[in-house]
Amino acid sequence: MRNVDKGSGVAVDPVRAGEQAAFEAIADALRRALSEGERYTAWLEGEASDFVRINRGKVRQAGHVEQRSLCVRLIRGARHAEHMLALTGDTSDDVQAAVSALAGLRTALPELADDPYLMLPDAVSDSSEEHGAALPASELVIERVLDAARGADLVGFYASGPVWRAFANSEGQRNWHAVSSFNFDWSLYHRADKAVKSMFAGLAWSDEALRARMDAAHERLALLSREPRSLEPGRYRAWIAPSAMEEVASLLRYGAFSGRALATKQSALSRLEAGESFDRRVTISEDFASGVAPRFQSDGFTRPARVPLIREGALAGSLVSPRTAREFGLAANGANPWEAPEALAMEGGTLDEADVPGALDRGLLIGNLWYLNYSDRNACRLTGMTRFATFWVEGGRIVAPVNVLRFDDSLYRMLGTNLVALSKTPELMLSPESYGSRRLTSVKLPGALVSEMAFTL
């Protein structure tokens, strides 16, 4: 069977049109290069990115990175191996390199054992999606950013340009996903470690939206000029803003929702399978409809619109890669090989954002958390720091910024027995992460009001 999904897109950027044609040429060449009984898959990641780094309201480093990485996998029977190689952008050279990689893998296969967990799609499902429009030249954006900063101590990072993913296999499947986006991730500093962190990311640039966000950051920056307060270790009522919840989600990304980690009892959420639970208001899913991630993964499996993970506080599912599906007899659901969420979404609650200070009344308003890790993975006990704009609130009013504090508490308490409310409108945050390449991941999260949170240092 063949399903064709033409996503809602915009006019194809000329650069990306050329990229798609080049990938098609590589896919055709790989098919022609196969010997009897062989199959292939090919996964492409590419980007043409402008990067501008800013410190103290001036440009620290600026440049452009153009890169394409092709992962060619050769399969013969139950044996397979893959070669990930950099492409040059010259189609002729790249076709030759891909075919050469295939030949190298052919010589490797006799040395390898059969793989009992190999799983490939049994149907062809094509797709093509393009998102985003032409963005203003990055040099102009930086001029506007520096202007909007009004001489403040601005430190941050602007990344923009097209990012693309593609899949092909010997059965003729073709998937294409391209996003032209920008991500401006910045802080305005008062002094030392006191700053307001902000983000403006999306598919269409807007000077007005930048100014609105910068004005809001300036307003909050003024609060940081008050004398900071150092709190003693103890338990405090706290509002965990969506941007702070993002750090919690980032930690959980590494294995907590993984089908393999749950099956081997290594997930931090394993106790959800043994009677532990979150509050009934906690519902989490992998929601591809909310983000910018492709609707296919690197083995060519398509992804459902939504994968339930936590429903009303209880474990409802996990991210299952094809390999894990075969190993543990589970149903694959389009997860990547690391079984890490790419579009994690948590449902909102009833607390209106405008009512947060009043609902908090007396406690910590945590704008950002930082450097989370497990202090007891079995108990899903997390530790981490407050960072950037975190304030002490009394009578529903901000009193003073707070010097950094270490928390150490179980997520089962924070989002369980101690959960007071979730904010009404979850916030979509496109990932600014750029390790190796720019990500197409996002989270959509509400803030959480908790009756107490344990701070230890």
Added chain:
Amino acid sequence: MPFEGPLPPLDLAADFWSLRFVDETAEHYVVRKNVAQPLVVTSNRGVMATVYADGGLGYAATSDTSPAGLRAALERARDWARATAAHGLVDSRTLPRSAETGRYASPSFDAPLRSRREWYELLADESCSMAVDARIVDWECAIEVRVATHRWVSSAGGDVVQRFRFVMAGASATAHADGETQTRTLNGHRSICQQGADEILDRFGFAGAGRRVADEALELLLAPDCPSGTMDVLLAPDQMILQIHESIGHPLELDRILGDERNFAGTSFVTPDMFGSYRYGSELLNVTFDPGEPAELASYGWDDEGTPARKAYLIRNGILERGLGGAVSQARSGLPGVANARADGWNRPPIDRMANLNLEAGDAGFDALVGAIEHGVYMETNSSWSIDDSRNKFQFGCERARVIENGELRHVVKNPNYRGISADFWRSLALVGDDSTRQVLGTPYCGKGEPSQIIRCGHASPACVFRNVDVFGGDRA
């Protein structure tokens, strides 16, 4: 790929330019639960052009290394330099322009390695030895062999070629029973990582280690929780490297001190006025940047700005002497630094990174270290790390610990954690182990920078004793 010989003519109207070619290939071998995982080969080639023009600084990276590709990258980098010169934080006309030439190669660079089949056989043997009990629910052995050639060429006549071969190995076993899961590894996640050949695995006793790793995972299942309280701790080298990395290495990076990382990796509690006088630790604390340590993961001859790399004391007898900053950061700050401007590949610009950051050995043997503790714990192998963005308030966890009472090692405990403040912690350093307790380890996974980079860092350390540390175990609620 132009790694040897002259480059094509590259006339560019600019004050200075450099090209940094990177060619890295790797093979990843993994056996998990006695099943060989599919072979993964990676090859990554490209070039980074850096240009100083009109006082600005720009870069452009491409994997098109043809003459036309090089010219286009240089022109694009120059355009960025010009476009941002008016807003530049650094006047590139004030920066040094290296004309260094030379060659570097990893030890045993040309020595033969095992074949693919032999790597898989070694891993299969270890994997089989780990399947000792039904409570071992997951286990894995892995080897990565990576070969890299870096060439740095500058318009000032610089030309440096460096060839590296890295071998990185790991083994882990996860045990589970009665709602409890414990994981034990061989020196941590890929902490066994050096330059060289097969001898690297011999140094760590990789062959034959699988059974011990699995046994210790099972042992942890039955162990009581680590005691809580203020007590002395003896840290093994595979925890010391994390302690050094997070609470000495990062805070001493000059680009953090200059503020570049404040939006992402963070700032530093260290300020410029501290260099030369600040007491970072006790008299026993001696920390060096040492790119010449044979086989250590981040040994090299020149950094990625063409600065020759030499050993230097960062902290001597507890006093802070210099920071971790390359030529650009030194020029910006006026502070002493080292040759550590490094990029994790052709597609990222150099920034200040740790390389080999080592704690110099003392004179206490292991028995003397244990014997000096009346009440405390001996912690091994990092498993959790968290530290504030100024690199001060930290909390670290280990895989395994043993209680020490009256100078003797006692029973094993699980979930050991400790916390402290960098500025105080190193002053509680009471004993430093001798060479017999020292290990040369590292991490291939140090993250930092915008755009972000993951780079290789080497760390060598003996075991060390710290007094009056806040220690605690797992969750009791």
